[in-house]
Amino acid sequence: MRVGYHEAARLASWAVESRPPDVCDVTAQVVEVSTFWVTQKPLDLVLRVGTTEWLWPDVNVGAVTVGDESLTLTVRGFPRVSQPARRA
Numbered sequence: 001m002r003v004g005y006h007e008a009a010r011l012a013s014w015a016v017e018s019r020p021p022d023v024c025d026v027t028a029q030v031v032e033v034s035t036f037w038v039t040q041k042p043l044d045l046v047l048r049v050g051t052t053e054w055l056w057p058d059v060n061v062g063a064v065t066v067g068d069e070s071l072t073l074t075v076r077g078f079p080r081v082s083q084p085a086r087r088a
Contacts, residue, residue, distance in 0.1 A: 001061070002044055008037035009064050011071070014047060024056075027072045030064055038064050045075060054079035 001009040014028035026045065042058035056075040064071060 001038065001059075001064075002046055003037050003040045003042065006037045006040075007032075007034060008040070008043055009033045011047075013070075016047070022077050024075050025072060026075060027070050030066050030071050033064050033066050045073070047079075048084075049081075051083065052081050053084050054081055056080075 001007075001011065009030055010032040011028035012031045014026060017025045017027075019025065026047075038061070043061060045056040045059045047054045056077070056079050059073060059075055061071070061073050
């Protein structure tokens with residue numbers, strides 16, 4: 001998750017489940033959190049899928065903490081899919 005280019009939380013072991021008509025449930029393990037950035041808006045969900053990024057803009061998330069528990073959030077619509085810029 002990020003706010004602009006700032007990392008708000010790093011997720012791992014994520015899964016996306018689609019529900020009609022245009023809703024997805026995302027479940028992930030939280031491995032790192034920036035206590036400041038995770039409270040800022042707009043918070044975007046970005047998932048890396050192979051060589052692409054799936055982005056859902058301006059998601060609503062409750063409390064995010066690091067630990068064994070998973071984070072589950074519901075996103076609406078389809079993600080924007082893009083190729084991330086290569087870093088030099």
